[in-house]
Amino acid sequence: MTSPFRYTEPIPPKAATGRTAAVYEQLATDFGIEDASPFVALSSAPELLAPTWALLRESLIAGNGSRTGKELAAVGVSRANKCPFCVDAHTMLLHATGDHALAERLAHGKPPENEQHARVLAWGEATRIPGSPDVSTLPFPAEHTPGYVGTSLSFHFINRIVSSLVTENLLPGNVQRFRVVRSLGGRSLAKTVRRRIVPGASLALLDEDETGPGPSWAAGTTVGPAYAALRRAATAGADLLTEADRTLVRETVEAWDGTHPPLGWKDLPNRDDRPGARLALLAALAPYRIADEDVAVWKKPPYTDHCLVHLIAYGAFAAVDRIERALPLRIHEETA
Incomplete structure (x- = not known):
């Protein structure tokens, strides 16, 4: 059977031990899917896997706010980032919330009929643009x-x-494109998705020195320490680059306006000259354009799956950090 993973050989749930096994156990209990590919892809680096799961659990699953609304925000973000895997996954999870008509409208490229739903979806899409005025008016209660x-x-x-x-396929053969599969898949997760989840359990998977108070918009919640832990783990990947390459990544992402880079991206380094910087920048701004050759040129001994995951996470979080720091001040003030 063809592996859904590109470039790495992750640890499957049945073979996991220690912190990785504990994350898989929480995934099965609180998310309903033990072997969710986005998390399995990080399994060679438990120090990244745990905070990635913690941030998703404490915000999407256990955080305040409508699960339907947060799933819509996730779909909006995933659309903006051109991630069909996550768009399909969270469209299916809308079936799990019981919002079947809404899920099917999104699956067919139609806007939500409910104005509030439409505003949340648009807000999620707009978050890709650092400092976009379209995210300054919250389509949900400030709390x-x-x-x-x-x-x-x-x-x-x-x-x-x-x-x-x-890979882009959520399910083999892209069968999630069939309505009956989307509906049945969502219904199989309905009991888990509609269950009230107590905040904080995932923080036990993090070492005390990995966390911190987090940003002001998450003050007083379990989302803050989870975000701080992911920031610390992801930025550790900077050590895989030279100082010159780190500077290039930092300055390029800082100047990024949220658009998708053109095919003739003049600021993208040549893979033969600066392969690490190229991978990190692609992961940040156009991860869907990472090619086999990009990875092959960089991933040579002593670099391993663990190193590749860390380099990709470093680039990915550089974009997240750019977006987070540009959030309109009013969001920070209302929750500080």
Whole structure:
């Protein structure tokens, strides 16, 4: 059977031990899917896997706010990032919430009929543009900001991991494109999705020195420490690059306006000259354009799956950080 993973050989759930096994156990209990590909893709780096799961759990699953609304935000982010895997997955999860008509409208490229749903979806899409005025007016109660913003930033990271390291097909043969499969898949997860999840359980998977208070928009919630832990783990990948390459990545992402780079991207380094910087920048701004040759040139001894996952995560989080820092000040003030 063809593997859904590009460039790595992840640890399958049945072979996992330690912290990786504990994450898989929580995934099965709280998300309903033990072997969810975006997380399995990170399994060679448990120090990345755990905070990635923690941020998603504490925001999308356990955070304040409507699960339907946060799923819509996730779909909006995933559309903006051109991640068909995550668009399909969270369209199916809308079936799990019981919003079947809404899920099918999205699956067929139609806008939500409900104005509130349409505003949340558009807000999620707009978050890709750093500092976009379209995210300054919240389409949800201000007290739900940690859940919605945490969900959106979680998917800005996960979309990039998936587009870099996982194939586009959510299910073999893309069978999720059939309505009956989407509906049955969602219904199989309905009991888990509609269950009330207590915040905080995923933080036990993080070491104390991995966390921190987190950003002001998540103050006083379990989303903050989860975000801080992911930021710390992902930025550690900078050590795989030279100082010159780190500077190039930082300055290029800082100047990014949220658009998708053109095919003739003049600022993208040549793979033979600066392969690490090229991979990190692609992961940040156009992960769906990572080619076999890009990975092959860089991933040579002593680099391993663990190193590749860290480099991709470093690039991915560079974009997340750019987006998070550009959030309109009003969001920060309302939740500080």
